[in-house]
Each structure stands twice: as C-alpha cells, then as structure tokens.
Amino acid sequence: MDTASFEKFKERMKAASAQLKALAKGEQKQRQKEDELIRILLKFIKTGKKKNTLMLVLRLLEQNVPAGFIVSILLISNQDMQEALGLKMLPSAPELSVPGDSDIETLPDKYLEDSSLPLSIKLAIDAWLQEIAKRAAEYPDRILKTVLDEEGLLKLPVTQLAVFCLRDFLEMENIEHSYDKLKDFVDLMLEGIIKKTKEQYANLKQLRGY
Numbered sequence: 428m429d430t431a432s433f434e435k436f437k438e439r440m441k442a443a444s445a446q447l448k449a450l451a452k453g454e455q456k457q458r459q460k461e462d463e464l465i466r467i468l469l470k471f472i473k474t475g476k477k478k479n480t481l482m483l484v485l486r487l488l489e490q491n492v493p494a495g496f497i498v499s500i501l502l503i504s505n506q507d508m509q510e511a512l513g514l515k516m517l518p519s520a521p522e523l524s525v526p527g528d529s530d531i532e533t534l535p536d537k538y539l540e541d542s543s544l545p546l547s548i549k550l551a552i553d554a555w556l557q558e559i560a561k562r563a564a565e566y567p568d569r570i571l572k573t574v575l576d577e578e579g580l581l582k583l584p585v586t587q588l589a590v591f592c593l594r595d596f597l598e599m600e601n602i603e604h605s606y607d608k609l610k611d612f613v614d615l616m617l618e619g620i621i622k623k624t625k626e627q628y629a630n631l632k633q634l635r636g637y
Contacts, residue, residue, distance in 0.1 A: 464495040467511050471501065477595070483588040490582070492573045499562040500588050503555040504595035514558070516551040517600075539612045548600060552593070559589075560620045567628035574621070581617055589613045 472484065480501075487497050502508050502516065509516060533549040544552075563570045574585050590606070590613045597604045 461493065461495055464498050467508055468494045468498055468501075471498075471505065471508065477591075480588065480591050480595070483584045483591070486584045487573075487588065490573050490584075491569070492585070493562070493566040493569050495562045495565060496559070496570060496574070497588075499555075499559045500585075501592055502558055503551065504592040504599065514554075516554040516558075518547050518550055535612070539608060544602060548597070548602060551596070555593075556616050556620070559617070560623065563620055563624045564627055567624050567631060570621075570624055571628060581614070581621065586610070586614055586617060589617060 468484070468488075472481065484497055484501070488494070498508060498512075502512075502514065533546075533553045535544055535549045535552050574582055576582050590610050593609055593613060594604065594606065597609075
C-alpha cells in the first residue's frame, strides 16, 4: 500500500471510529428515551378505554415490539401522548394561513384514493407517519425482528393498530371515512416505512462491520 492509499485508509478508519462513537452515545440517549416511552405506554394501558386497541397493544408488547414504535402508532389518536412528548400533530387555523399552503401535496393526496380531507387532517397524518418512521429508524434491528412474520410481511396486529388509531382520529374530527381505504393506505405506508428501515439497518450493519 503506497503512502497516499495508506493516508486515505487512515482517514476512513478515523471517520468510521467517530461514527461508531456517535452511535454508542446515541444508543445511551435512546435507552433513556425508551424508558420515558415505556412510562407513557404503561399510563395508556392503565387508563385505556378502547378494548380492541388495548388488546392489540398488549399483543405487540408480548411480541417484544419496541415501546417507542407502539407509542408512535398510538399518537395520532391520543392527544395526551402528544403533549407528553411535546408534539402537536393537528395544526390550528392560524398555522395553516401561510401563503401557498393550499398547494402542499401530502401523502394522503398521493395515496389515499378519493381523498377530500381538510389540509389540517392531511398534515396531521403526514406528521404521524413521520413519527412512525422515526421510531422505526431508532430500533431497526428490533423492528425487523418483531413486526414481520416468517414470510417477511407485516404482522396483522401492527397494521390493525395503525388502522384503528387513524380511524379513531378521523372520528374524533368528525371526518367520514372508508375503513377499507384506510387499511389500504396504512398497509402501503407501513410497507414503505419497513422497506426504508431495512435499507437503514443494512447500512448500519455495514458500518459496524457485521
């Protein structure tokens, strides 16, 4: 190996070392976050009123699905959870008065057939899906091990919980909906999130050298 190649190799090793240190630090913060998310989830379980949703949550916990991922699914229909995490998914009227907002294209616009939802609802759904994707990215290995069945497909309780929560949110906002259309939309969105999570995990494994 000539001098120039050796210097490039050292630079790559130095960069990789810095990335691994950042990952280790991030994992410590992640554990602290997960403790908080577990507390939020336990509170929901103790006070949960919707039996069907509660049973799905318990089933996912039994299957070792990360608490943070479960919480992210529940967020859309649970205002108290949003407040506990400092989130606000449903924008108010003044927040929608920015010029050009009417031209915003959201995921419901693209993938929810015959969608005539108000902009605020569409933006809330977008924010919800971003939270699910973020939590999946925080626990990629555990997500891929726990939310997929033997054939690599999303387990039914995961999609059911997401559909129920989106349905509950729309009902809270007095928005008419078709359950079948919501299910198709949620299936498509979660499949996209899992696909991206697989790519992120493959990159992470390559970085860590295993």
